[in-house]
Amino acid sequence: MIEAFLGALTPFNLTLALAGVVVGTVIGALPGLSATMAVAVLVPFTFTMDPASGLIALGAVYTGAIYGGAYAAILVNTPGTPAAIATSLDGFPMAKRGDGDLAVTISCFASAFGGIVGALALLFVAPPLATIALKFGPVEYFWLAIFGLSLIAVLSKGNTLKGLIGGFFGLLLSTIGSAVVGGDVRYTFGEPALLGGIHIIPALIGLYCVPVLLGMVADRAPHIERAKTGGGTRIPEALRTLWRSKLNLIRSSVVGTIVGILPAAGGAVAGLVAYSEARRTSPDRARFGKGAPDGVVASESANSATVGGGFVPTLVLGIPGTPPDAIILGALMVQGIRVGPQLFAEQGDLVQTFTFGLLIATLLMIPTGLIIGRTAFRTISSIPKSTLAPVIGVLIMIGAYAVEQNPNHVTMMVVLGALAWAAARWGFEPSPIVLGLILGPIAEQGFVQAWLIGTASGDLWGQYFGRPISLGIIFFTILTLTWPWWSDRRARQKALRERAET
Amino acid sequence: MTLHRDLAPSAALVLLGAYALWETLSMSTFGAIFPRLAGSGLLLGGIALAVRTLWQSPPATRPPGGLRRPILFLLLLLGWAILLPVTGFVPTSIAGALLAMVLAFDARPRARSILIQSAALIGVVLMVALLFGRLLMVPLP
Amino acid sequence: MTITRRTALLGGALAAALAAPVAAQSFPERPITYVIPFNPGGESDVTARFQQPFMEAILGQSVVIQSRPGAGGATAWAQLNSLEADGHTIMNTIVPHTILQPAMKDVGYQTDQIENVYFFHYTPDAILVPADSPFETLADLIAFATDNPGALTMGGSGTNTANHLASVIFGDLTGATVTYVPFSGSAPAMTAVLGGQIGGAMSYTTQAVKAGDQVRALAVATEDRVPALPDVPTFRELGIDHVGGAYRGVAVPAGTPDAVKQQLSDVIGQVNADPDFQRMMTEAGYQVVDIPLADIPAFIEERRAAYATAIARMGGS
Numbered sequence: 001m002i003e004a005f006l007g008a009l010t011p012f013n014l015t016l017a018l019a020g021v022v023v024g025t026v027i028g029a030l031p032g033l034s035a036t037m038a039v040a041v042l043v044p045f046t047f048t049m050d051p052a053s054g055l056i057a058l059g060a061v062y063t064g065a066i067y068g069g070a071y072a073a074i075l076v077n078t079p080g081t082p083a084a085i086a087t088s089l090d091g092f093p094m095a096k097r098g099d100g101d102l103a104v105t106i107s108c109f110a111s112a113f114g115g116i117v118g119a120l121a122l123l124f125v126a127p128p129l130a131t132i133a134l135k136f137g138p139v140e141y142f143w144l145a146i147f148g149l150s151l152i153a154v155l156s157k158g159n160t161l162k163g164l165i166g167g168f169f170g171l172l173l174s175t176i177g178s179a180v181v182g183g184d185v186r187y188t189f190g191e192p193a194l195l196g197g198i199h200i201i202p203a204l205i206g207l208y209c210v211p212v213l214l215g216m217v218a219d220r221a222p223h224i225e226r227a228k229t230g231g232g233t234r235i236p237e238a239l240r241t242l243w244r245s246k247l248n249l250i251r252s253s254v255v256g257t258i259v260g261i262l263p264a265a266g267g268a269v270a271g272l273v274a275y276s277e278a279r280r281t282s283p284d285r286a287r288f289g290k291g292a293p294d295g296v297v298a299s300e301s302a303n304s305a306t307v308g309g310g311f312v313p314t315l316v317l318g319i320p321g322t323p324p325d326a327i328i329l330g331a332l333m334v335q336g337i338r339v340g341p342q343l344f345a346e347q348g349d350l351v352q353t354f355t356f357g358l359l360i361a362t363l364l365m366i367p368t369g370l371i372i373g374r375t376a377f378r379t380i381s382s383i384p385k386s387t388l389a390p391v392i393g394v395l396i397m398i399g400a401y402a403v404e405q406n407p408n409h410v411t412m413m414v415v416l417g418a419l420a421w422a423a424a425r426w427g428f429e430p431s432p433i434v435l436g437l438i439l440g441p442i443a444e445q446g447f448v449q450a451w452l453i454g455t456a457s458g459d460l461w462g463q464y465f466g467r468p469i470s471l472g473i474i475f476f477t478i479l480t481l482t483w484p485w486w487s488d489r490r491a492r493q494k495a496l497r498e499r500a501e502t
Numbered sequence: 503m504t505l506h507r508d509l510a511p512s513a514a515l516v517l518l519g520a521y522a523l524w525e526t527l528s529m530s531t532f533g534a535i536f537p538r539l540a541g542s543g544l545l546l547g548g549i550a551l552a553v554r555t556l557w558q559s560p561p562a563t564r565p566p567g568g569l570r571r572p573i574l575f576l577l578l579l580l581g582w583a584i585l586l587p588v589t590g591f592v593p594t595s596i597a598g599a600l601l602a603m604v605l606a607f608d609a610r611p612r613a614r615s616i617l618i619q620s621a622a623l624i625g626v627v628l629m630v631a632l633l634f635g636r637l638l639m640v641p642l643p
Numbered sequence: 644m645t646i647t648r649r650t651a652l653l654g655g656a657l658a659a660a661l662a663a664p665v666a667a668q669s670f671p672e673r674p675i676t677y678v679i680p681f682n683p684g685g686e687s688d689v690t691a692r693f694q695q696p697f698m699e700a701i702l703g704q705s706v707v708i709q710s711r712p713g714a715g716g717a718t719a720w721a722q723l724n725s726l727e728a729d730g731h732t733i734m735n736t737i738v739p740h741t742i743l744q745p746a747m748k749d750v751g752y753q754t755d756q757i758e759n760v761y762f763f764h765y766t767p768d769a770i771l772v773p774a775d776s777p778f779e780t781l782a783d784l785i786a787f788a789t790d791n792p793g794a795l796t797m798g799g800s801g802t803n804t805a806n807h808l809a810s811v812i813f814g815d816l817t818g819a820t821v822t823y824v825p826f827s828g829s830a831p832a833m834t835a836v837l838g839g840q841i842g843g844a845m846s847y848t849t850q851a852v853k854a855g856d857q858v859r860a861l862a863v864a865t866e867d868r869v870p871a872l873p874d875v876p877t878f879r880e881l882g883i884d885h886v887g888g889a890y891r892g893v894a895v896p897a898g899t900p901d902a903v904k905q906q907l908s909d910v911i912g913q914v915n916a917d918p919d920f921q922r923m924m925t926e927a928g929y930q931v932v933d934i935p936l937a938d939i940p941a942f943i944e945e946r947r948a949a950y951a952t953a954i955a956r957m958g959g960s
Contacts, residue, residue: 040683040710041640047692134838138824161550165515168543172522175537178714178748181825183802184533185748187525192721192751196714210579214572217606263834264827318853319834323682326830330684333927334692340853386611387619389575390602391626394595397582398630402640404713407587414583418576426511436540441827444536449824451532453841456796456822641676641709 004352007052008360016049016057017361021368024064029376031072031392032205032399034081035065035267039324043331051335052350056357058331062324063115063307063361066267067369070107070300075100075224075380076392078209082200083267083303085434086275088208089155090288090295097291098225100381104373105238106293107300108366110249113242114301115362117253118260118308122315123355127344129309130316133261138453139463141264142446143473145439148269150477151276152432154484155289163432166423170436173198180441181448193408202400202413203437207430209396210417216389223388224381233370241293248278248294249301256302260309264445266322267303268438274302277476280483308358315351316344512552519545575605591642592631599623670730670903674705677893678726678734680719682712686766686849686929687735687891693923694763697914715804717744721751728896730903738762738890738946739805746959747803754943760904761911762892762934762942764924768809768864768885769851769875770797772843773836781861781881784843788819796841797821798832803957805889806832809864810845811953816883833858847888848872852928864888871928887949890932908936 007013020042027038038061046054065081072080074091087107094103121129136144149167156163176187177197188194216223242249252274259270278298279288288295310321318340320326332339337347344351380388400413420430454463464470522541526534582598603619634640675698681687691708698706711719719734720741726732741757744750770781778784788795799806802825810823824841826832829850836844837857844850851860852871860875864885868877878885893911895904912935914920924931934942 036682043683044708133834137835137838137840161547161554165544165547165551168540168547169518171536172518172540172544175540178717179533180801180827182530182533183747183807183825184529186529186533186537187522190749192717192749195748195750196718199713210576213579214575217571217575218568264831313834317834317837317857318855319830319837320684326682327684330689333689336923338852338926341855341857384615384619385608386603386606387622389606390599390623393579393582393602394599394623394627394630397586397595397598398591398634401586401591401643402634404718405641405709405711406713406718407583407643410583410586411580414576414579417579421572421576423511426508428511440536440540445825445827447535448532449826449835452822452824453796456794458794 001352004349005356007349007353008056008356013053013056013357014360016053017060017357018364018368020057020060021064021361021364022372024061024066025068025365025368025372026064027061028065028068028080029071029372030068030395030399031076031078031080031209032201032396033065033402034201035062035069035083036323036327037201037403038062038065039327043327046331047334051332051337052353052357054331054335055328055350055354056361058328059307059311059354059358060361060364062328063304063358063365064368065324066303066307067108067111067115067300067365068372069303070111070296071104071373071376074103074107074296075376076209077212078396079204081267082204082438083271083306084299085204085268085431085438086271086299087296087303089275089299089431090290090292093289093291094293094296095224095377099291100224100377101374102234102238102241103293103296104377105233105235105370106241107296108369108373109238109242110252110297110300111304111369112362112366113249114253114256114304115307115365116359117250117301118257118305119355119359119362120308121257122308122311122358123352126312126316129257129261129312132258133263133313133317133319133321135469136262136264137467138446138449139467140446140469140473141262141442142450142464143470143477144262144265144269144273145443145446147473147477147480148272148276148439149435149443150480151272152435153481154276154279155431156429159427162428166428166430166432167436170433170438171440172436173203173433174437174440175444181445196404198412198416198437199403199406199409200438201403202409203416204434205396205400206413206416207420207434209392210414211421211424211430213389213392213396214417214421216385222381223385233374235370242297245278245294245297248282248297251281252278252298252302253305256305257309257312259302260306260321261312263313263319263321264442266310267306269442270302270306270309271299272435274298276480280480285484285487304362311355311358315339317341318343508555509552512548512555515544515548515551519543519548571605575602578602578605587643591635592627595627595630596624599627670906671702671704673731674707675702675730676732677706677708678719678732679708679710680712680716680735681710683710686847686889687737689927690764690891690924690929691735693920694911694914697917697920698910701910701913714750715744715801716740717750717752720744720757723752723894724756724897726896728898730895730899730907732896733760733907734894734896736892736894737805738892738943739808739887739950740889742943742947742950743803743805743808743954743959746954747957754947756897757894758897758899758904759892759894759939759943760908760936762890762932762939763911763915764929764931765888765890766847766849766928767869767888767930768806769846769848769872770813770843770861771833771836771846771851771854771858772861773839774857774859775839776843776859778843778861779859781876781878781883784861785817785819788821789817792820793822795819795821795843796824798824798826798835798841798844799846800829800832801825801827803959806845807957808950808953809887811956812885812887812950813845813883815953815956816885847928848930849928851875865930869928869930870925887946888930890934890946892934904936 069081069084073084073088077092152167255274256270314325454460
């Protein structure tokens with residue numbers, strides 16, 4: 001193990017880790033460029049390196065990109081990657097009131113913590129953890145998606161009806177195109193361009209970023225408030241916040257690691273589940289969605305933990321845990337390395353060197369993240385809107401196009417943006433739509449697969465309600481939905497008792 | 503009595519839900535489950551929204567900000583998106599960025615600041631094109 | 644890359660250059676773009692990257708791999724004929740996908756509009772079950788699926804896809820009735836097999852190689868046994884006449900000069916003949932085949948006939 005550690009510490013590997021983190025962070029920060037994209041475009045560069053170095057570079061890019069998504073989420077209200085959706089819920093309100101620098105610093109430390117937890121899990125308990133991936137069948141994915149969707153009811157407090165409508169609309173959007181299960185061609189109006197469905201990246205940009213841009217030109221208020229305190233990094237304050245929410249930090253990192261292990265979930269689901277749990281257990285739930293640092297902590301630690309978690313099934317079973325892992329797995333095969341269960345046995349050194357590389361990259365993310373974050377915050381809060389708006393315009397165009405080099409995605413992005421902007425004028429938020437869009441396919445596939453399996457085994461009811469993990473997820477869903485009501489009632493009773501005593 | 507402003511989205515939702523449900527008639531059993539769920543949700547949601555609006559007649563939602571500039575900006579984005587594959591990334595984006603700048607000015611700007619910002623924007627477009635086209639090897643239109 | 648291989652390749656390139664007809668000497672004059680209609684890391688991408696260095700050595704130009712994923716490949720194939728038709732843009736294609744997709748729905752292209760120049764390998768169909776499955780042989784599985792129609796679940800990637808087609812063909816040939824469970828890709832389907840969520844999977848030999856001894860392959864759809872899975876019988880050995888899988892080829896936009904098409908076909912043939920390339924491919928479970936330009940029309944017809952009954956049963960035209 002020490003040998004592997006030293007192997008990761010060669011100057012070349014350290015340089016690669018640093019460069020990878022920087023490049024990844026910048027790519028992730030641009031709206032529309034996801035971690036998958038970052039890894040995909042950089043894969044060819046690693047073919048000339050030896051496998052361990054190539055892996056370290058890709059792991060560093062991946063880690064950086066997941067973290068970089070937080071900047072756009074916090075400063076522009078556009079999740080730079082799907083993984084950062086939950087980050088924008090509280091990050092942008094923080095930036096709006098002048099705490100953008102604090103939010104960026106908190107997200108940096110939370111990401112690093114989550115990343116380290118994920119990497120340590122990969123280093124020490126990967127083989128037993130990998131079995132979690134196998135315990136999750138279609139029906140578990142179905143209930144997990146339902147759990148994520150239950151967040152809609154919680155998120156849109158005050159206007160649950162409009163939130164639910166948004167969720168159904170997102171669900172409808174997610175069914176567009178050629179269906180994975182059933183093979184139906186749905187709602188394409190005969191357009192081959194719609195066969196592939198609504199791609200999540202252009203949808204994210206359209207639904208979140210376009211309304212922000214339009215709002216920017218609509219009034220004279222600055223896009224986000226400048227820093228109150230001269231624009232430092234506010235490290236001590238950030239660390240105090242993290243210390244106060246240490247339970248949240250640990251829980252979210254563990255949630256992120258476990259969700260990362262599940263091949264059909266990913267960073268977005270991890271962030272949302274952790275956010276939902278953080279909100280449920282927080283004493284001041286009411287602040288969530290209005291700029292609670294705890295929301296940023298939960299989302300960022302969880303999505304960064306998925307990096308290490310995702311590598312668990314990738315390296316132990318040969319099943320990619322997340323989409324970027326699939327690309328990295330392919331890269332290993334091109335390098336001539338046999339992936340799959342034999343990888344851990346035959347190439348244990350390689351795996352350990354890589355894991356240490358991932359740890360080092362995560363640590364390097366702290367200084368680079370702080371520096372890049374401070375620059376991004378200062379730039380965005382100080383340049384005039386007449387420059388900011390066009391620059392964001394250029395970035396969303398290229399972002400929507402580059403995902404699949406498809407000009408149709410750009411048009412789709414603008415159309416969805418117009419829709420989201422109009423909907424916002426009547427009080428409909430984009431988040432429920434996005435939740436429906438992301439979780440809809442997971443729920444649908446899980447539901448239909450479970451139906452087929454249940455029918456084949458002759459125990460349909462048991463398939464949905466007779467499996468322990470499913471029951472656990474159902475329990476948490478009910479808890480999430482009813483908890484606010486319970487705790488309100490308890491608080492009322494307590495207040496009544498106190499009044500009676502005095 | 504004039505119609506309440508919040509009835510417009512209700513009507514749109516009912517129509518959309520009805521259309522979504524109508525389309526499911528030609529789908530397979532399994533393929534129709536989720537579209538039906540979404541369609542019914544939209545239809546019922548639209549009705550519920552209308553009932554609530556008429557029942558309680560809450561003050562109409564009035565978003566802040568003007569309408570003229572956002573709509574112009576939206577049209578600009580749409581034109582930008584449609585022309586992208588026709589006229590190429592660099593020319594379209596330079597034109598789009600400069601027009602966007604004009605739309606986003608708050609007060610009447612000084613000539614000097616227009617020049618500086620235009621130069622900066624052209625630089626950004628070229629840099630993005632270079633980054634994607636050359637470094638990351640994404641073929642640009 | 645070893646020095647001997649590089650010199651061997653250079654020698655081959657030199658010979659090719661000398662032998663090339665005068666008319667085609669202007670090709671290639673700049674880097675070749677090799678479009679993959681799937682995500683990086685997928686089998687199409689991996690095999691194209693295996694080809695890449697060999698093609699570069701022969702052509703004397705760099706080959707740039709570009710991915711344009713979407714709609715199971717259909718997005719890229721629908722765009723193929725609008726790309727520049729001078730041989731500098733080539734695209735990966737797959738049979739049965741390009742036969743199956745247009746037959747099932749309007750995907751924006753027709754099978755015959757795709758001008759393939761070479762099919763260079765296939766990933767043979769394989770039936771995989773979890774290592775602890777009660778089915779030791781294919782006969783066990785068929786017997787169970789015949790006695791209990793529909794009780795056995797078999798996963799695969801998507802509905803109306805190559806895996807789905809293969810499972811319909813399997814049912815037709817053996818009389819076994821299985822419940823096909825579509826997943827969003829081969830990886831989720833494999834996870835479900837490893838976790839015992841489904842009884843087995845209609846998958847590929849490459850997946851069997853990757854999963855190692857976590858799964859048991861019951862049969863593979865090749866003529867001779869697959870070198871990477873020496874203990875697994877072929878369907879034919881078991882009396883089931885099924886040879887096939889996902890045939891990957893290279894196509895060019897319509898209007899590409901015939902001389903250039905022929906030249907590209909020759910180049911890919913040369914790559915296929917390289918022992919180093921063959922070794923890389925077979926170790927990972929791919930089966931190298933040679934279907935050059937001249938044989939393409941007959942090959943497509945043969946495949947179309949092989950799939951016709953199953954496609955009709957799946958509701959296609």
